[in-house]
Amino acid sequence: MSAKNVVVYSTPTCPYCHQVKQYLKDKGVEFVEYNVAADMDARNTMVQKSGQLGVPVIDVDGNIVVGFNRSKLEELLSKS
Amino acid sequence: MTAGVYAARKQISTLIITENVGGQALWSSGVENYLGYIYITGAELVQKFEEHLKTFDVELEFARVIGLHRVGGEFRVDTEGGESYTARAVIVAAGKSPRLLDVPGEKEFTGRGVTYCSTCDAPLFAGMDVAVVGGGNSGLDAVIQLMRICPKVYLIEIAPNLRADEILQEKVRSAENVEILTRTLVKEIHGDDFVTGITVENLETRDRRTIDVKGVFVEIGLVPNADFVKELVALNRYGEIPVDCGAWTGVPGLYAAGDVTDVPEKQIICAAGDGAKAALGAYSYLVRLPVSLDWSDKINKQ
Numbered sequence: 001m002s003a004k005n006v007v008v009y010s011t012p013t014c015p016y017c018h019q020v021k022q023y024l025k026d027k028g029v030e031f032v033e034y035n036v037a038a039d040m041d042a043r044n045t046m047v048q049k050s051g052q053l054g055v056p057v058i059d060v061d062g063n064i065v066v067g068f069n070r071s072k073l074e075e076l077l078s079k080s
Numbered sequence: 081m082t083a084g085v086y087a088a089r090k091q092i093s094t095l096i097i098t099e100n101v102g103g104q105a106l107w108s109s110g111v112e113n114y115l116g117y118i119y120i121t122g123a124e125l126v127q128k129f130e131e132h133l134k135t136f137d138v139e140l141e142f143a144r145v146i147g148l149h150r151v152g153g154e155f156r157v158d159t160e161g162g163e164s165y166t167a168r169a170v171i172v173a174a175g176k177s178p179r180l181l182d183v184p185g186e187k188e189f190t191g192r193g194v195t196y197c198s199t200c201d202a203p204l205f206a207g208m209d210v211a212v213v214g215g216g217n218s219g220l221d222a223v224i225q226l227m228r229i230c231p232k233v234y235l236i237e238i239a240p241n242l243r244a245d246e247i248l249q250e251k252v253r254s255a256e257n258v259e260i261l262t263r264t265l266v267k268e269i270h271g272d273d274f275v276t277g278i279t280v281e282n283l284e285t286r287d288r289r290t291i292d293v294k295g296v297f298v299e300i301g302l303v304p305n306a307d308f309v310k311e312l313v314a315l316n317r318y319g320e321i322p323v324d325c326g327a328w329t330g331v332p333g334l335y336a337a338g339d340v341t342d343v344p345e346k347q348i349i350c351a352a353g354d355g356a357k358a359a360l361g362a363y364s365y366l367v368r369l370p371v372s373l374d375w376s377d378k379i380n381k382q
Binding site for chain 1: 100101102106107109121122123126127142143191192193195197199200201202203204205206273274295
């Protein structure tokens with residue numbers, strides 16, 4: 001598996017965000033994390049990328065996943 | 081998950097089909113009545129459940145179940161992705177989902193201003209005017225979170241009075257930027273790319289008005305995820321699955337546990353206990369089946 005560029009947009013209170021981050025850690029996937037509750041620039045970027053106002057949003061090499069969708073993430077992460 | 085642990089310990093070949101791990105327990109910001117933990121967040125407790133479950137040989141399949149049918153002496157479980165599974169016994173522990181407003185614009189703008197998880201999404205709406213629909217405890221919890229970060233919060237309740245605990249009501253009433261609209265119904269949600277406003281109607285005067293908001297937090301209770309068992313079980317008037325004290329539904333081999341059932345107390349500890357009862361019930365059922373005891377291939381992906 002080649003290294004992916006993974007970004008997670010989350011809020012500290014969102015349980016699904018914690019689950020996503022735990023999932024990525026368990027899989028040994030490195031990711032950059034933005035707290036969109038505090039970082040308004042990141043919030044705007046997230047809204048622009050996803051067209052959504054909800055967390056978590058995960059960006060895998062430019063592919064956007066809204067919500068903790070395991071099968072979608074699995075698919076994107078295993079793509080070579 | 082408790083049912084999974086109990087089933088695994090009885091060495092039943094077990095598959096858990098679920099959309100997520102944790103269900104409603106995840107949403108709880110703090111749990112102070114699950115024994116062994118004086119205080120733990122719902123997310124942390126769920127993580128511990130998952131760790132515990134994973135010490136056993138239980139398979140997890142992430143999918144949404146859309147159908148449950150009896151085929152011969154077995155059950156067939158259909159998922160949204162088109163997969164089917166057969167099993168000799170089934171435990172339904174599907175929990176509840178947020179109740180929808182069922183108004184025009186709601187589906188369209190879900191995730192684009194309309195949200196059902198205020199704990200998740202509230203911070204995203206900092207600096208915006210928002211509406212919270214529902215005057216129960218979860219609605220007022222959302223208002224309290226939002227009134228600190230939003231210029232204006234509208235609280236919309238269909239009944240003449242709020243149902244939330246007095247202590248929450250006091251907090252909300254003392255806030256200057258919260259407007260409470262009782263006897264009020266949401267008629268429509270509108271917007272372009274995102275929500276721009278809602279139309280509400282006062283049920284006494286029949287007056288309609290449009291309120292400019294960018295966020296709509298829907299907190300009007302939960303509905304059981306029991307639609308897929310309708311064919312086999314008559315649901316009660318709340319849409320819950322009736323069970324006896326052994327978590328049995330009355331259909332041979334079909335058990336149910338937790339918030340999806342008619343058990344009156346919706347608590348994590350009660351649901352966990354129900355899960356244990358359901359798995360033990362299913363075990364007793366399986367050992368009495370007049371078939372070979374080789375269960376190794378009894379859950380078959382078709």
